[in-house]
Amino acid sequence: MGKIRTAIGLMSGTSMDGIDVALLRTDGRDLVERGPSLGVAYDPAFRDRLKLALEQAKSITQREQRPGDLASIERELTLRHVAAVREFLTANALDVASIDVIGFHGQTVLHRPDEALTVQIGDGALLARETGIPVAYDLRANDMVHGGQGAPLVPVYHAALAANVADATLPVCFVNIGGISNLTYIGADGVIVGYDSGPGNTLIDQWVETHAGVPFDQGGMIASEGRVIDDLADRYLSSPFFTAEKRRSLDRNDFPPPSGLDAELADGARTLAHVAAASIIKSAGHLPLMPTLYIICGGGRLNRVLMQDLKDLAQSQGAQVIAAEEAGFNGDSMEAEAWAYLAVRSLDGLPLTFPGTTGVRTPVSGGVVVMP
Numbered sequence: 001m002g003k004i005r006t007a008i009g010l011m012s013g014t015s016m017d018g019i020d021v022a023l024l025r026t027d028g029r030d031l032v033e034r035g036p037s038l039g040v041a042y043d044p045a046f047r048d049r050l051k052l053a054l055e056q057a058k059s060i061t062q063r064e065q066r067p068g069d070l071a072s073i074e075r076e077l078t079l080r081h082v083a084a085v086r087e088f089l090t091a092n093a094l095d096v097a098s099i100d101v102i103g104f105h106g107q108t109v110l111h112r113p114d115e116a117l118t119v120q121i122g123d124g125a126l127l128a129r130e131t132g133i134p135v136a137y138d139l140r141a142n143d144m145v146h147g148g149q150g151a152p153l154v155p156v157y158h159a160a161l162a163a164n165v166a167d168a169t170l171p172v173c174f175v176n177i178g179g180i181s182n183l184t185y186i187g188a189d190g191v192i193v194g195y196d197s198g199p200g201n202t203l204i205d206q207w208v209e210t211h212a213g214v215p216f217d218q219g220g221m222i223a224s225e226g227r228v229i230d231d232l233a234d235r236y237l238s239s240p241f242f243t244a245e246k247r248r249s250l251d252r253n254d255f256p257p258p259s260g261l262d263a264e265l266a267d268g269a270r271t272l273a274h275v276a277a278a279s280i281i282k283s284a285g286h287l288p289l290m291p292t293l294y295i296i297c298g299g300g301r302l303n304r305v306l307m308q309d310l311k312d313l314a315q316s317q318g319a320q321v322i323a324a325e326e327a328g329f330n331g332d333s334m335e336a337e338a339w340a341y342l343a344v345r346s347l348d349g350l351p352l353t354f355p356g357t358t359g360v361r362t363p364v365s366g367g368v369v370v371m372p
């Protein structure tokens, strides 16, 4: 067992819906004790600022560049994380001194694995200074330096969780349905395989925002009124992404949204929920064995239409699908917990990624640690 630390993880994911905060007590190895969590939503005006950041980031060629408004958006984003940490500490009656480290993801504004370029905005030094807590951030970069995709990084945490479930059925597959979806397979032999599995909620969010003026399809209500348009679904599911020999990590913009001519509101939402579900099962075809159990986390598990499609597709292969909560986990805070876990591993120089997860040449650690 390594040194046990108390860590806060902060995740601002590709959906750009807000900041997830979670507390973890861990040695960065097998000991994982999950604590409280908090979600802090972004207001629409700040979401627009993040969308602008994604647009302006397209011209970046060197990861330290901050064209246009990016530097000021980075500062605003960081100060929102400072406020989220303060709110979390107060809500849980925690002292600054009781926290050993913060794992800070920041916001991905550009991800081009083919060019070994990934950019997460977020000022770790400012966060450390303002909170008075050491910060580990920029956890993806070193993986890319060593030939990895820079994502996903959560698989090592999923594996630690699986090891903590006494009656874990192996092989098991954790699936995160965020803006993009990614999966982690943990085999009975302990092998860990992870990769991005396809579009998640982003296409659905973009569709309902454009055609109904709402940020997401709550509970899958809109989709539940529609039917799957096969041609449109096939257009996504026939992407070379699913059949490529090598697994590739995704940028939010890799799967463009449908045009307004492709469908009306409900059919579009229904079709994109199906695409999200079918992408996962299609991508699972590259795993060493087909999983018998899928544990679902991320906001997509709250879309009932998406979940039902996923259950039906998995069942046709003899597999079961359950929400993270049914396995005793928290499907909203898992990525934030993972960033707390990764921060502790970063402090100890332990590997964050492996050839089987990001395709990195050799297991590598990563991250920049700043003291307050």
Ligand SMILES: Nc1ncnc2c1ncn2[C@@H]1O[C@H](COP(=O)(O)OP(=O)(O)OP(=O)(O)O)[C@@H](O)[C@H]1O
Pocket: 011, 012, 013, 014, 015, 016, 017, 176, 177, 178, 179, 180, 181, 200, 201, 202, 204, 205, 215, 216, 217, 218, 219, 220, 297, 298, 299, 300, 302, 303, 304, 335
């Ligand atoms: N009640 C709900 N019903 C349906 N969908 C929901 C609900 N709540 C959240 N979502 C969906 O989940 C998304 C947020 O999911 P999550 O927070 O897991 O993504 P993320 O962490 O931002 O993305 P990623 O994992 O790709 O980085 C929202 O944008 C929305 O589409």
Ligand SMILES: CC(=O)N[C@H]1[C@@H]2OC[C@@H](O2)[C@@H](O)[C@@H]1O[C@H](C)C(=O)O
Pocket: 013, 014, 108, 111, 118, 150, 151, 152, 153, 154, 155, 178, 179, 180, 181, 182, 196, 249, 250, 335
């Ligand atoms: C570049 C980037 O931010 N990728 C995210 C994104 O959102 C989901 C999927 O694509 C995953 O690969 C990754 O996030 C999770 C937290 C990860 O790295 O494990």
